[in-house]
Amino acid sequence: MGEDIYNQPVSKTKSKVLSHQSITIENVNRIVNNKIQTLQQSTSNLLQVSSSSQKNITKADLQEVIAKSFQKTMSQAIRF
Known part of the structure; x- marks a missing residue:
C-alpha cells in the first residue's frame, strides 16, 4: 500500500498537514x-458479511x- 503511515515520526505527519493550513x-x-x-x-458491516458468508476477516x-x-x-x- 505504499509508505507505512502508522510508523512515520509525528513531526513528518504533522508538518504535511500544518504546512498546508491551520x-x-x-x-x-x-x-x-x-x-x-x-x-x-465499517467493522460492523465486515462482521455481518463475515458471519453470513463464513469468510474469515x-x-x-x-x-x-x-x-x-x-x-x-x-x-x-x-x-x-
Missing part, C-alpha cells in the same frame, strides 16, 4: 469523531479498511 482542535475533534463512527460501522482486511479511512480523513482535514 487546523483547529474543533475541526480535528469533529473529523476524528466522524471517523470513529465510520470505522465502527484477517488482520490485513482490517488494516486495509483503517488505512483507507485514515487517508479519507486526512484528505478531508486538508480541505478545511
Whole structure:
C-alpha cells in the first residue's frame, strides 16, 4: 500500500498537514469523531458479511479498511 503511515515520526505527519493550513482542535475533534463512527460501522458491516458468508476477516482486511479511512480523513482535514 505504499509508505507505512502508522510508523512515520509525528513531526513528518504533522508538518504535511500544518504546512498546508491551520487546523483547529474543533475541526480535528469533529473529523476524528466522524471517523470513529465510520470505522465502527465499517467493522460492523465486515462482521455481518463475515458471519453470513463464513469468510474469515484477517488482520490485513482490517488494516486495509483503517488505512483507507485514515487517508479519507486526512484528505478531508486538508480541505478545511
